[in-house]
Amino acid sequence: MLKIENLHARIEDTEILKGIDLEINAGEVHAIMGPNGSGKSTLAQVLAGREGYEITAGSVSYLEKDLLDLDPEERAREGLFLAFQYPVEIPGVNSTYFLRTGYNEMRRHRGEDPVDAMDFLKLIREKLALVEMDESFLKRPVNEGFSGGEKKRHEVLQMAVLEPKLSILDETDSGLDIDALRIVANGVNQLHAPDKAVVVVTHYQRLLDYIVPDFVHVLYQGRIVKSGDKTLALELEAKGYDWVKEEHLEQTR
Amino acid sequence: MSGTDWYQSRFADFEQNLNGEAQGPVHQLRRDAIAHFTATGFPTSRDEEWRFTNIAPLTRIDFELAAKTDEPATADIAPLRYGLPGPVFVDGHFAPSLSQLDALPQGVVVKNLRTAFIEDADLVCRYIGQDAMSEDQAFTALNTAFVQDGVLIYLPQGTVLDTPLHTLFLSTGTKANVVSHPRVLVVAEAHAEATLVESYGGLGVEAYLTNSVCEINVGENASIDHYRVQREAPTAFHISATHVREARSARFRSTSITLGGSLTRNHVHTALMGEGIDSTLNGLYIENGSQHVDNHTLIEHAQPNCQSHEFYKGVLDDESSGVFRGKIHVHQAAQKTDAYQANQNLLLSDSAKIDTKPQLEIYADDVKCSHGATIGQLDADAIFYLRSRGIGHREAVRVLTRAFAGEVLDRVRIDGLRDELDRLVTERLDRAAGVAP
Numbered sequence: 001m002l003k004i005e006n007l008h009a010r011i012e013d014t015e016i017l018k019g020i021d022l023e024i025n026a027g028e029v030h031a032i033m034g035p036n037g038s039g040k041s042t043l044a045q046v047l048a049g050r051e052g053y054e055i056t057a058g059s060v061s062y063l064e065k066d067l068l069d070l071d072p073e074e075r076a077r078e079g080l081f082l083a084f085q086y087p088v089e090i091p092g093v094n095s096t097y098f099l100r101t102g103y104n105e106m107r108r109h110r111g112e113d114p115v116d117a118m119d120f121l122k123l124i125r126e127k128l129a130l131v132e133m134d135e136s137f138l139k140r141p142v143n144e145g146f147s148g149g150e151k152k153r154h155e156v157l158q159m160a161v162l163e164p165k166l167s168i169l170d171e172t173d174s175g176l177d178i179d180a181l182r183i184v185a186n187g188v189n190q191l192h193a194p195d196k197a198v199v200v201v202t203h204y205q206r207l208l209d210y211i212v213p214d215f216v217h218v219l220y221q222g223r224i225v226k227s228g229d230k231t232l233a234l235e236l237e238a239k240g241y242d243w244v245k246e247e248h249l250e251q252t253r
Numbered sequence: 254m255s256g257t258d259w260y261q262s263r264f265a266d267f268e269q270n271l272n273g274e275a276q277g278p279v280h281q282l283r284r285d286a287i288a289h290f291t292a293t294g295f296p297t298s299r300d301e302e303w304r305f306t307n308i309a310p311l312t313r314i315d316f317e318l319a320a321k322t323d324e325p326a327t328a329d330i331a332p333l334r335y336g337l338p339g340p341v342f343v344d345g346h347f348a349p350s351l352s353q354l355d356a357l358p359q360g361v362v363v364k365n366l367r368t369a370f371i372e373d374a375d376l377v378c379r380y381i382g383q384d385a386m387s388e389d390q391a392f393t394a395l396n397t398a399f400v401q402d403g404v405l406i407y408l409p410q411g412t413v414l415d416t417p418l419h420t421l422f423l424s425t426g427t428k429a430n431v432v433s434h435p436r437v438l439v440v441a442e443a444h445a446e447a448t449l450v451e452s453y454g455g456l457g458v459e460a461y462l463t464n465s466v467c468e469i470n471v472g473e474n475a476s477i478d479h480y481r482v483q484r485e486a487p488t489a490f491h492i493s494a495t496h497v498r499e500a501r502s503a504r505f506r507s508t509s510i511t512l513g514g515s516l517t518r519n520h521v522h523t524a525l526m527g528e529g530i531d532s533t534l535n536g537l538y539i540e541n542g543s544q545h546v547d548n549h550t551l552i553e554h555a556q557p558n559c560q561s562h563e564f565y566k567g568v569l570d571d572e573s574s575g576v577f578r579g580k581i582h583v584h585q586a587a588q589k590t591d592a593y594q595a596n597q598n599l600l601l602s603d604s605a606k607i608d609t610k611p612q613l614e615i616y617a618d619d620v621k622c623s624h625g626a627t628i629g630q631l632d633a634d635a636i637f638y639l640r641s642r643g644i645g646h647r648e649a650v651r652v653l654t655r656a657f658a659g660e661v662l663d664r665v666r667i668d669g670l671r672d673e674l675d676r677l678v679t680e681r682l683d684r685a686a687g688v689a690p
Contacts, residue, residue: 048641051633076643088638092656101652102642109643141656158642 001026001166001197002047002067007058009046016042018222019058024166027194031208031233032201034219035241040201041085043219044170048082049075062166076102077109081164083155085171090142095154098142099124099161106162127160131187149180156187167191168199173207185210205237218244225251257291259315264398267318271401278378279370279400286382286397293391305576305608306518306547311490316432316462318399319344322425324351325456330423333454333484336669337419339363340404344425345433347402361412366403366436377405380440380470383496390520393494396434396466403436408445410472417448417480417667422465426457426486437467441475443500448478448667455486455513462490469495471503473527478506480670484677485513487542494520501527501556508665510674511538511546512681518547525552525559525587536565537661539681540573540605547576552594554587554617563594566661568654568682569605579624580612587617594624599631599657601650631657654682 002024009017016039024030034040046053047060049072060067063078070078090098096117103123104114115123128135131153143151152172159167169188173181188211192198200211208216208230216232217224220241225248226232236244264287268275295312296303324343330351338353340363347365354363362373369377382397404420422435437451453463463485471477485491491514499505511517523532538546552561567575577596598607611624631653639649658678665671 050637071646072637072640073643073645076641082641084638084641088632088634090635090638090653090656092659093652097652098639098642101644101648102639105643105645162642 001063003061005059007046007060008056009042009053010056011042011053015056016222017046020222020224022217022224024197024199026165026197028215029192029198029200029211029213031213031216032199032219033203033205033216033233033236035245036203038219039222040203040219041170044082044168044199044201047168048072048080073105076162077106079165081159081162081167083152083159083167083169083172085174087143087146087151087155089144089146091144093142094139095142096120096124096138099158102158103161124161127157130160130190131157132183133157148175149177152176152180152184153187156184160187160191163191165195166197166199168201170201171203172200173202173204181207182210205233208233220245220248256312257294260395260398261287261291263318267399274367274370274401277370277374279374279381282382283398283400286394290391290394290398293394295391302549302578306516306545308516308518311462311492311516314430314460314462316430319346319424319428319431319433319461321346322427324348325423325425327351329456330421330454333421333423333452335419335450335452335667335673337417337450337667339419339421339450340365341421341423342402342404342435343423344431345402345422345435358412358414360409361414362405362407363418364405366405366438367401369405373405373407376407376440377438380468381438383468383498390494392464392492393466396436396464396494399434400436403438406437406439406447406449408441408447408475410442411444413445414447417450417670419450419452422451422453422463424453424455424457424461424463424486424489426455426459426461426488429459430461432462432464435463435465437465439467439469439477441469441471441477443473443475445472446476448480450480450482450667450670452480452482452484453491453513454484455489457486458488460488460490461486463492465493467493467495469497469505471497471499471505473500474502475500476504478666479508480665480667481507481509481519482670482674483509483511483513483517483519485517487513487515489514491517493518495522497521497523499523499525499527499530499532502529503527504531506533506535508535508661509537509548510661511536511548512677514544514546516545518549521548521550523552523561525554525556525561528556528558530556530559532559532561534561534563534565535661535664537658538565538567538575539658539678540568540575541570541681541684542573543571544573545575548578549576550579552579552581552592554581554583554590554592556586557588557590559587560591561593564661565596566658567596567598567607568601568658569598569607570601572602572604574606575608577607577609577626578612579610580614581622581624583613583615583617583620583622585616588619590617590620590622592620592622596626597657598628599654600628601630601654651682655679658682
């Protein structure tokens with residue numbers, strides 16, 4: 001589904017991604033872990049098409065397309081979804097309008113007719129249950145005044161509405177209490193399917209108790225320095241990142 | 254001839270044609286006003302209050318008083334009426350056949366000022382021109398000198414207008430370089446309540462000047478919700494002054510929407526003359542091309558325990574420019590004043606420009622006053638967020654700009670007016686989004 005080869009990216013003069021290789025197939029759940037500043041969020045942003053990053057080398061193919069050639073909205077319409085680490089507050093735009101506009105863009109892209117407000121309301125009610133949100137959220141401006149947990153649940157609600165093929169969750173666990181974490185993880189798990197893939201970007205192992213990865217990768221200094229199965233995450237939790245750093249230093253010495 | 258000489262000579266002509274109307278206290282007011290105007294002349298950009306607005310393009314033109322023209326068809330003006338009844342003026346002249354003045358509550362008077370000068374001279378003279386001679390109000394003096402047609406809205410004690418009353422000033426724009434001096438006089442006695450719309454529209458292509466003055470007196474416990482909608486032709490100059498006097502426990506709310514004209518200056522002065530007053534000034538200006546809009550406000554807290562809220566927003570595109578100057582003056586007696594002012598501007602192009610200057614002058618020691626001004630572009634994070642949900646760049650820009658303007662539009666409490674303004678603003682923004690990079 002997604003194939004990243006030797007991806008290099010920089011912001012202004014600072015090179016952040018220094019040769020990422022990663023392949024993700026349908027049905028898989030990948031976790032990308034790593035210490036702060038290792039490039040995890042940059043990787044997520046670059047995949048979603050955030051401006052400001054310069055790709056200096058490498059390629060990303062997504063569903064047989066050159067992902068880097070697509071605008072952010074085109075990536076979204078092709079089924080790529082980024083759950084933001086810091087969801088953006090948008091005063092004056094209510095959540096229903098936001099969700100429906102995005103949903104209808106997806107439909108239009110697939111050659112389907114847009115749905116009207118009434119039909120959309122029916123659809124959204126089902127999705128709300130998934131993240132245990134009540135209808136009053138829909139009338140509120142997007143993320144404005146939402147608590148940290150509400151924002152993250154709102155991200156998963158968007159994921160439920162847009163039904164992406166590849167979901168990238170960027171530090172979705174940050175700032176969540178245990179109940180919100182459980183709701184968010186439960187939502188993500190329910191949305192997962194054999195034809196879909198999930199990438200969980202996280203600093204801590206905690207979320208991976210709920211969203212169990214098939215593969216765990218450690219990103220350090222802009223490269224994936226170690227990959228393994230879910231036991232790698234537990235090992236990192238127990239031993240911290242230092243041993244991976246040291247191992248990496250020895251390898252490059 | 255130019256400037257004051259020109260208007261002095263026009264005044265002589267005007268006076269001659271007044272015949273029987275050139276007498277009495279109102280005419281004395283006119284004479285005083287032209288003398289005042291002649292003495293002070295037009296402001297220049299050397300005047301602090303006019304520093305950021307160059308009116309030379311306007312003062313260079315010798316404007317003739319607009320003559321009475323054929324009234325436009327009712328159908329042509331329908332889109333400018335927002336489905337609301339009230340008097341209509343064409344090129345400054347009262348147009349009875351276009352006006353809708355029936356079904357007013359008992360005692361409420363809505364009539365042409367020219368008639369009121371004769372029939373209600375005492376009432377009119379008590380309230381008209383209270384602020385016309387103030388130093389920095391050359392345009393108000395000029396309006397007063399030529400005052401003739403206009404509207405008197407008189408709400409006796411305790412009367413309530415259930416339907417918003419809409420006064421429409423229409424410029425046909427069929428003849429170049431003409432001026433009209435619309436005048437609105439509102440007297441709301443104690444406990445009276447009304448929603449008033451004062452709007453301006455232009456149909457033609459020729460350059461013209463609208464120089465309007467609105468005076469509103471809000472009596473004790475009276476409540477006035479005032480809307481000002483400016484949709485002049487793109488070639489128009491629009492200068493306006495709104496003078497508001499509020500008595501004890503009055504509520505006044507103003508919403509000023511500027512969409513049209515090439516050069517606009519709106520001056521709003523509210524004087525809070527009693528205790529317990531709640532006063533609100535909302536404003537929205539949407540500009541493109543080479544439009545210039547100057548909103549100049551002065552809120553005067555003269556007595557204790559009053560609140561004022563001011564909230565102006567602007568969206569500026571292309572080469573347009575704007576000015577916001579908001580002064581809050583808290584007199585020494587005005588303890589426990591609670592005043593808030595905000596001015597937020599969105600610049601959609603690199604060439605658009607705004608000068609914003611909040612000003613607090615506080616002479617009382619126990620007050621709560623705050624202000625904030627922002628100038629910015631659309632939030633890049635918000636644009637990316639929308640795009641990452643499949644919403645295209647143009648649509649994202651449109652949605653966010655509409656949301657920005659919506660914060661003022663949503664404060665319009667007349668459904669028909671709000672929907673129409675929403676449609677107009679959205680249309681403008683769609684056009685802007687169409688040319689955005």
